[in-house]
Amino acid sequence: MLRRFLVPAVAGLLFVSLTVIPLPGLATEEGTTLLCGDVNDDGWGPDMADIVTLISHLFRDPTISVNYDLADVDGDGGVNIGDIIVLVQYVYENGPPLNCIE
Numbered sequence: 802m803l804r805r806f807l808v809p810a811v812a813g814l815l816f817v818s819l820t821v822i823p824l825p826g827l828a829t830e831e832g833t834t835l836l837c838g839d840v841n842d843d844g845w846g847p848d849m850a851d852i853v854t855l856i857s858h859l860f861r862d863p864t865i866s867v868n869y870d871l872a873d874v875d876g877d878g879g880v881n882i883g884d885i886i887v888l889v890q891y892v893y894e895n896g897p898p899l900n901c902i903e
C-alpha cells in the first residue's frame with residue numbers, strides 16, 4: 802500500500818526541478834550552520850535530493866546516511882514518514898516552516 806503511494810510520488814519528484822529554499826540555520830559549536838531539512842547533510846536544501854534520501858533511507862536501505870537531527874523536520878523527536886510528508890509540503894507546496902529541534 803505504502804509503495805503504491807511512494808513510487809509514483811518519487812517518480813513525480815524526479816521530474817520536478819530542484820528547488821533550494823534558504824532557511825534559518827542551526828548554529829553548531831564549531832560555528833558552522835546546519836540547515837533544517839538538509840537530510841543528506843550536503844549543505845544544500847532542503848530540496849528533492851533530501852526527500853529522496855529520506856525515502857530511500859526509511860523504505861529501501863537503512864544504511865544510506867541521514868542526519869537525524871536535520872531529518873526530524875516536524876520536531877517530534879523521531880524520523881519517519883511524517884517527516885517526508887512535511888518536507889514534500891515545504892519544498893513543493895509552500896508548506897509551513899520546518900521545525901528541527903535546536
Ligand SMILES: [Ca+2]
Pocket residue numbers: 838839840841842843844845846847848850851
Ligand atoms: Ca541537502
Ligand SMILES: [Ca+2]
Pocket residue numbers: 872873874875876877878879880881883884
Ligand atoms: Ca519527526
